Every structure is written in C-alpha cells, then in structure tokens.
Amino acid sequence: MSILLTQFRRDLLVAMRNRSDAASPLVFFALAVLLLGLGTGADALGESAPGTVWILALFANVLAMESVFRRDGEDGTLEQMLIHARPLFVAVLGKLAAHWVLSSLPVVLLSPLAAYLLHGSLVGIEVLALSLLLGTPTLTLIGAIGAALTVGTGQGGLLLSILVMPFYVPVLIFGASASTAAAGGETAFALLWLAALLAASATAAPFAVGKALAIGQDY
Amino acid sequence: MAEKLACTVGGRRLFRDLDLVVKAGDLVEIRGSNGSGKSTLLRCLAGLLEPQAGRVERRVDMDYLGHKLGVSARMTPLENVRWLVGLRGEKAAAAALDAALSRLGVGAARHDLCGTLSAGQQRRAALARLLVCQTELWLLDEPLTALDDAGSTLVRELVADHRADGGAVVCATHRALSSPAGGSASSSLPATRIVTLGP
Numbered sequence: 433m434s435i436l437l438t439q440f441r442r443d444l445l446v447a448m449r450n451r452s453d454a455a456s457p458l459v460f461f462a463l464a465v466l467l468l469g470l471g472t473g474a475d476a477l478g479e480s481a482p483g484t485v486w487i488l489a490l491f492a493n494v495l496a497m498e499s500v501f502r503r504d505g506e507d508g509t510l511e512q513m514l515i516h517a518r519p520l521f522v523a524v525l526g527k528l529a530a531h532w533v534l535s536s537l538p539v540v541l542l543s544p545l546a547a548y549l550l551h552g553s554l555v556g557i558e559v560l561a562l563s564l565l566l567g568t569p570t571l572t573l574i575g576a577i578g579a580a581l582t583v584g585t586g587q588g589g590l591l592l593s594i595l596v597m598p599f600y601v602p603v604l605i606f607g608a609s610a611s612t613a614a615a616g617g618e619t620a621f622a623l624l625w626l627a628a629l630l631a632a633s634a635t636a637a638p639f640a641v642g643k644a645l646a647i648g649q650d651y
Numbered sequence: 652m653a654e655k656l657a658c659t660v661g662g663r664r665l666f667r668d669l670d671l672v673v674k675a676g677d678l679v680e681i682r683g684s685n686g687s688g689k690s691t692l693l694r695c696l697a698g699l700l701e702p703q704a705g706r707v708e709r710r711v712d713m714d715y716l717g718h719k720l721g722v723s724a725r726m727t728p729l730e731n732v733r734w735l736v737g738l739r740g741e742k743a744a745a746a747a748l749d750a751a752l753s754r755l756g757v758g759a760a761r762h763d764l765c766g767t768l769s770a771g772q773q774r775r776a777a778l779a780r781l782l783v784c785q786t787e788l789w790l791l792d793e794p795l796t797a798l799d800d801a802g803s804t805l806v807r808e809l810v811a812d813h814r815a816d817g818g819a820v821v822c823a824t825h826r827a828l829s830s831p832a833g834g835s836a837s838s839s840l841p842a843t844r845i846v847t848l849g850p
Binding site: 509 | 694697698699700701713714715717718719720721722723724725726730734735737738739740764780784
C-alpha cells in the first residue's frame with residue numbers, strides 16, 4: 433500500500449509542476465463540448481448528448497494516454513521503477529490511479545455540465561456521470577497496456593489509438609447505452625457490465641502493463 | 652553471474668559466449684570502443700534487456716545507473732531519492748537521505764528542482780541513491796560522465812567503500828575506477844578485473 437501511495441503522490445507532484453501537460457485532456461474535452469454545442473443545433477444533438485459526451489471522454493482519455501509513460505521513459509525514471517519497485521504491479525497501479533485522477537476525473541466531474549451544454553435531457557444525468565466514473569478507469573487501465581508497449585518505439589500517437597481502440601469499444605457501448613437508457617428507465621444492466629469490466633481490468637491490467645513495460649525496454 | 656551471453660542489436664552481433672562471475676568485493680570494469688556493447692551488456696545484467704542466448708542469474712539485489720539518470724527534472728534531489736526508497740517499500744530516515752546527498756555534494760541543492768541543476772549535479776543526485784538503497788551489486792554505466800575531478804575521486808571512494816563492505820561493482824568505463832594505488836582500503840580488496848569487448 434505504501435508503494436502504491438509513493439508512486440501516486442510522486443506522479444501527482446510531477447504533474448502539478450507541469451500543469452499545462454496535466455490540463456490538456458480537460459481543455460480538449462471542454463473545447464470540443466463548446467464547439468459541438470455551438471456548431472450543432474439543439475434538435476440534432478438532444479437525444480445523442482450522452483453518447484457524444486462519452487465519445488469525447490474516450491478521446492480525451494486516448495489523448496492523455498500517450499503521455500503516461502513518455503516523460504518517465506525519457507528521463508530513465510521508468511527504468512528505475514522497473515528495477516526497484518517490489519512488486520512492480522503495485523507501483524503501476526499507483527501510477528495509473530494518479531493518471532486517471534489527473535486526466536479523467538475532471539472529465540467525469542464536468543460531464544453533467546457538458547451534457548447540459550449539448551442540449552441533453554437533465555433526466556438521468558447522474559447515470560451519465562456514474563457510467564463515466566465506472567468506465568473511464570477501465571479505459572485508462574486498458575490504454576496503459578498499449579502505451580507501455582509503444583513507449584520504446586518513440587512514436588505513440590496513432591499507433592496507440594489503433595492498438596487500443598478495439599478494446600475501448602465494449603466500454604463505450606455499455607457506457608453510452610446506460611446513459612441513453614437513463615431517460616427511459618432500465619440502466620442497471622449496462623452499469624453492472626461496466627463495473628464488471630472495471631473489476632476485471634483492474635485485476636489483470638497492472639500485471640500486463642508491468643510485463644509490457646519490461647518488453648518495451650528491449651530496443 | 653552470467654553465462655554464455657550473446658546479444659545482437661539492430662542485426663549487429665555485439666558479443667557472444669561471454670561468461671562473467673561477480674563475487675562480493677569484486678570490481679569488474681568493462682572496456683571497449685564506442686559501440687562495442689558495454690551499455691548493452693550492463694542492461695542485460697540489470698535484466699532490462701533479454702539476451703538472445705545464455706542467461707543471467709542474480710542472487711542479490713542490484714542498482715543500475717545508466718545513461719538515463721533516472722532523475723526526474725521536475726523533482727528535487729531529495730524527492731527523487733525518497734521516491735525510489737519508497738518504491739522499494741523501505742523507510743529511510745530524513746537524516747540518512749540528507750547525509751547521502753551531502754556526501755555527494757548536492758546537500759545544499761537538495762530542495763532545488765533537478766531541471767535547474769547542472770549535468771554533473773544531476774549525476775551526483777543520481778549517485779546518491781546508491782548510498783541510500785544499499786544494494787549489494789552496483790551496475791554503473793560511465794559513472795564519471797559530466798563529473799569534475801573531485802566528483803570522479805568521490806566515485807572512486809564510493810566504489811572502494813562499497814567493495815570493502817562486501818558489495819560488488821560492474822562498471823562500463825573508459826577511465827579506471829579502482830582507487831589510487833596505496834590506499835588503505837584497496838589493499839585488502841581483490842584486484843580489478845577488466846573485461847574487454849569488441850574486436
């Protein structure tokens with residue numbers, strides 16, 4: 433537990449000293465919502481607002497994912513983490529938790545406002561936030577496997593999106609369907625699926641990320 | 652201990668059938684021209700790189716200092732060292748961290764961001780973790796880079812002290828790392844071994 437907290441605090445500290453990096457996913461999300469709200473009419477958006485918020489949250493996540501290991505890979509602190517962290521998956525979990533808090537938690541908190549700006553119905557707006565709260569950590573956990581594999585290649589961006597996008601799809605489908613159905617009633621099914629996906633990825637992904645980081649050192 | 656190591660990087664065979672046994676108190680210097688595979692060998696020994704053939708067996712805990720220092724520019728020397736100790740699940744007294752940083756000559760700069768320090772100071776901050784983590788085996792890749800004369804002498808002292816304490820050092824370097832002859836500490840230590848790579 434202390435290893436997890438050590439890595440968690442360290443990553444928050446580094447991010448706070450580099451605010452422009454840390455804020456970029458949120459800025460992207462806010463700008464996209466504003467522009468969509470301005471550029472499209474209320475009739476066109478209305479019903480699809482929850483789905484739109486979900487897609488934007490997903491893109492914000494992918495954009496942030498690229499940088500999760502990049503700086504550490506450049507200055508060698510990633511190597512040190514691989515060498516010294518015992519066990520490694522705990523440190524990885526701490527790192528990903530910090531990354532989620534920085535990149536996705538603000539998006540989750542802003543999502544009700546975003547849905548409102550996109551002319552969405554206010555009914556079920558809490559389900560949208562809840563589905564994002566359950567879904568975005570899964571995105572971060574899965575995306576980190578891809579980011580760990582591409583960190584050694586030095587060209588994350590496009591490769592990473594292509595690599596992880598297929599695995600993001602189930603999360604997007606359950607998330608969007610939960611929030612869209614919220615206006616109608618039955619949402620528990622999709623939310624439970626999101627929770628199950630989160631539990632599965634939180635269990636498996638830290639090990640996979642650790643292994644992928646070790647492989648990524650082979651260049 | 653390494654056995655029949657072979658490594659190929661980008662299609663070039665760097666070394667093969669390389670055997671190396673390192674015991675407590677040993678200092679092994681890896682020599683060779685640029686591109687002969689010194690860093691690759693160290694990364695293999697550290698477990699960061701998978702050799703194409705052979706195996707590396709490590710019975711003790713080790714520390715690795717490579718070309719990338721492993722010091723975050725956005726943290727102070729003190730925070731960098733403390734983070735690493737925390738990752739190992741250990742607790743270090745603040746006094747011990749300060750003492751290590753002071754010995755390396757970055758005690759006064761321990762609260763400055765590493766990004767504002769010079770290359771030599773950053774390396775000194777990185778070397779401080781060797782003292783704090785206290786692993787048996789040190790794998791050092793060109794540890795004297797960017798260091799001034801006093802810094803180089805200091806590293807030689809650290810290596811000699813570490814060997815006297817029963818530690819071992821494997822080091823890629825172009826400049827001899829063993830203590831100046833006649834030192835009291837060095838007399839009881841095994842002779843430096845030199846492994847030369849390349850044609």
